[in-house]
Amino acid sequence: MKLHFWGTRGSIPSPSTADVPTHEFGGDTTCLSLDWGAQGLLVIDAGSGLRQAGLAWTKAGRKSFTFLFTHSHWDHLQGFPFFAPAFHEGVHIEIYSPRLPSAHAGNLIERSLHAQQSEPFFPAGFPQLRAKIVFHEIQPHHELILHDGTDSLRIQATAVSHPGGCLAYRIDGSNNGKNRSFVFATDNEPSGEKSSPLAQLAQKTDLLICDGQYTEEEYPNRRGWGHGTPQLCLREAVSAQAHRLLVTHFDPTHSDAFLTKMEQDFKKSAQATSVQVAFARQGQTLDL
Amino acid sequence: MPEVSSPLASLIEIDLLPPRLEGLRALADKWALSAGFSVLEAGQILAAVDEALVNIHLHSYGGRQGKVLMEIEKTTHELIFQFTDYGKPFDPNQGTGRKPGEIGEGGWGTLIMQHAFPRIERQHLGGKNILLLARPLPVHKGEV
Secondary structure, three states, rough: OOEEEEEEEEOOOOOOOOOOOOOOOOOOEEEEEEEEEOEEEEEEEEHHHHHHHHHHHHHOOOOOEEEEEOOOOOOOOOOHOOHHHHHHOOOEEEEEOOOOOOOOOOOOOHHHHHHOOOOOOOOOOOOHHEEEEEEEEEOOOOEEEEEEOOOEEEEEEEOOOOOOOOOEEEEEEEEOOOOEEEEOOOOOOOOOOOOOOHHHHHOOOOOOEEEEEOOOOOOHHHOOOOOOOOHHHHHHHHHHHOOOOEEOOOOOOOOOOOOOHHHHHHHHHHHHHEEEEEEEOOOOOEEO | OOOOOOOOEEEEEEEEOHHHHHHHHHHHHHHHOOOOOOOOHHHHHHHHHHHHHHHHHHHHOOOOOOEEEEEEEEEEEEEEEEEEEOOOOOOOOOOOOOOOOOOOOOOHHHHHHHOOOEEEEEEOOOOOEEEEEEOOOOOOOOOO
């Protein structure tokens, strides 16, 4: 399984500027893809990073996509109107949307994608997309199995702490006959409790990808905003006995230099644990 | 008739025709009682679910056979019924319902639904009509 980061930034796309260079860690908002099995492709969230991904997949002639959404906040949807394959006949897109407690009528992501891709916000409305798009829902504590030939991918979800709700996902698959897993927990304000839902979901996972948007100094003024710090992520990783931790969802105000320093300090503080830690980079590919 | 069930959710897609209403009513009744509602409350829920299904058959599909997806979900605090059909779009300006005491023809369906479900939402999206009916779960003695 190969996991690629198309977007790592939180909140809003942050193109590199003289004041806040973002080349190294990336300026596009959240989007990841997982190549699995012979031809399987799972896209997680559709932040602005999806635009580049769509161009690459169009060039490669890919016609089939499965999307998994964590929640409906804009930085996780805004790339979809610029997803080139969706405009083409013969393309098939399956979309899995979180079913959150107190859900409103209809599928959350279907409603949100229609709303953001309509006048007066966008000229080519969602109904004009030529791809066949099918919506499904996934609930916390339910299991979804995707198949690709003889290969399969097991997806489990749990609700995490974020205003409006959000799901974290554990994805289990195999690579060259070895079982591999990772957990994607964006937009979560970790409780740090040993028995947190995230720690339970991520038990002994190979890789925990976790929202560490704020520094320890920033966090007290942003409590309740639904994001974490690298240290809070580390506590979850230790509780879960995860092997590796990648921090993502970087703050738009944090430059490459700032994040480099933050990562160095974080690596030092994590030396006392058995968890390998690092910050994610846009454009990075991990062979799980 | 594809059907998916778990202790917390049930999903059934059916070509709706009057003879098939009975099975859907029975499913709704079973969920209402198992969620802890009294027989009287379950009756209100059943009447509202029945009304929703009959409306879909008569108004959305004009009395003809049409596909309906019925989803039932018990969350931590609500029992939710969601109906999706692919028929004629509903008119959002209609169906505001009759107030108790008003005299006239029609409009009782919405009143019946409002009586059973404090949260009612309608959406028309991607060629689908979606109706959600939600009622808080009952609180029993000893629960806070």
